[in-house]
Amino acid sequence: WRPDDEDDQQRRGASGPVRVRVPAKVNLHLGVGPLRRDGYHELNTVYHAISIHDEVTARRGDTLTLTMEGEGAGELALDDSNLVIRAAHALAAYAGVPPHARLHLRKQIPLAGGLAGGSADAAAALVACDALWGTGLSRDELAGIAAGLGSDVPFLIHGGTALGTGRGETVSPVLARPTSWYWVVAIADGGLSTPAAYRELDRLRDAGAAGPPLGSTDALLAALRQRDPRVLAAALGNDLQDAALAMRPSLAATLKAGDAAGALAGIVSGSGPTCVFLAADAVDAERIAAELEAAGVCREARTAHGPVAGARIG
Numbered sequence: 664w665r666p667d668d669e670d671d672q673q674r675r676g677a678s679g680p681v682r683v684r685v686p687a688k689v690n691l692h693l694g695v696g697p698l699r700r701d702g703y704h705e706l707n708t709v710y711h712a713i714s715i716h717d718e719v720t721a722r723r724g725d726t727l728t729l730t731m732e733g734e735g736a737g738e739l740a741l742d743d744s745n746l747v748i749r750a751a752h753a754l755a756a757y758a759g760v761p762p763h764a765r766l767h768l769r770k771q772i773p774l775a776g777g778l779a780g781g782s783a784d785a786a787a788a789l790v791a792c793d794a795l796w797g798t799g800l801s802r803d804e805l806a807g808i809a810a811g812l813g814s815d816v817p818f819l820i821h822g823g824t825a826l827g828t829g830r831g832e833t834v835s836p837v838l839a840r841p842t843s844w845y846w847v848v849a850i851a852d853g854g855l856s857t858p859a860a861y862r863e864l865d866r867l868r869d870a871g872a873a874g875p876p877l878g879s880t881d882a883l884l885a886a887l888r889q890r891d892p893r894v895l896a897a898a899l900g901n902d903l904q905d906a907a908l909a910m911r912p913s914l915a916a917t918l919k920a921g922d923a924a925g926a927l928a929g930i931v932s933g934s935g936p937t938c939v940f941l942a943a944d945a946v947d948a949e950r951i952a953a954e955l956e957a958a959g960v961c962r963e964a965r966t967a968h969g970p971v972a973g974a975r976i977g
């Protein structure tokens with residue numbers, strides 16, 4: 664009997680560096696229900712992973728350390744409050760191994776942008792440490808630990824396009840024929856706080872100033888099956904958009920500029936302030952991104968496609 668390489672690696676863990684790429688997410692449909700007793704809102708959402716990636720590299724070490732480069736370097740705390748560190752501790756506690764690793768984070772996903780960057784990094788850290796330590800957990804087990812770290816983290820373990828329920832942590836894949844969708848991602852200056860956006864939505868609803876709740880994801884799921892970006896465009900929606908616009912009125916100009924540039928639709932991503940626009944194809948996406956940057960309505964406009972895989976080694 665000879666163990667194959669994978670079994671061997673799972674027994675001993677990886678000796679070399681483990682590099683994990685993880686995508687950003689947008690919500691194609693973000694239906695926000697009532698505030699629950701635990702402080703979270705009941706969600707009905709369709710998550711979609713797009714090709715803007717962060718990367719976590721895990722190396723063997725005698726303690727747990729984190730360094731970083733890229734988006735938000737110098738602004739993001741690298742101590743125990745960081746989701747990457749919390750993810751490593753959570754996995755180590757679950758698996759009964761010492762939480763020892765040297766972790767390095769390369770960020771392209773903006774901080775507090777509504778693209779789940781922090782959650783993505785936590786998902787990547789779980790996958791990277793699992794391989795480094797040879798703990799060999801299944802994706803479902805990792806997603807279970809992920810749920811304790813944040814509502815969006817389980818989705819970023821899985822990736823693709825998926826339905827999210829509960830507070831967002833219960834994820835089931837949306838089975839659709841393979842289609843790529845082309846997006847323009849307009850990144851704003853500065854972030855928005857997710858809890859503050861939910862609080863603002865509650866305030867608007869109490870004041871009768873919010874639009875009607877989106878409700879079911881049926882129309883969005885049907886649109887995904889049709890593979891026509893014009894049909895998908897008509898089905899996109901985000902209950903947090905009014906809140907994000909109330910907190911950052913300048914986003915109205917960003918959405919308007921995308922419309923003027925020929926985007927099929929534009930919405931605020933998650934709790935904002937990033938806005939995402941659906942383009943007819945990759946060429947159109949490049950053109951819209953250039954127009955948004957020329958209009959000066961965002962810090963930076965990037966093109967992306969989706970769906971892409973969740974946190975993966977390589």
Ligand code: C5P
Nearest residue numbers: 702703704706813814830831857858861
């Ligand atoms: O789960 P996560 O830590 O990412 O959530 C951050 C904050 O966003 C929560 O503390 C809560 O204020 C808000 N939230 C919510 N309802 C959800 C998800 C998040 O109110 N379903």
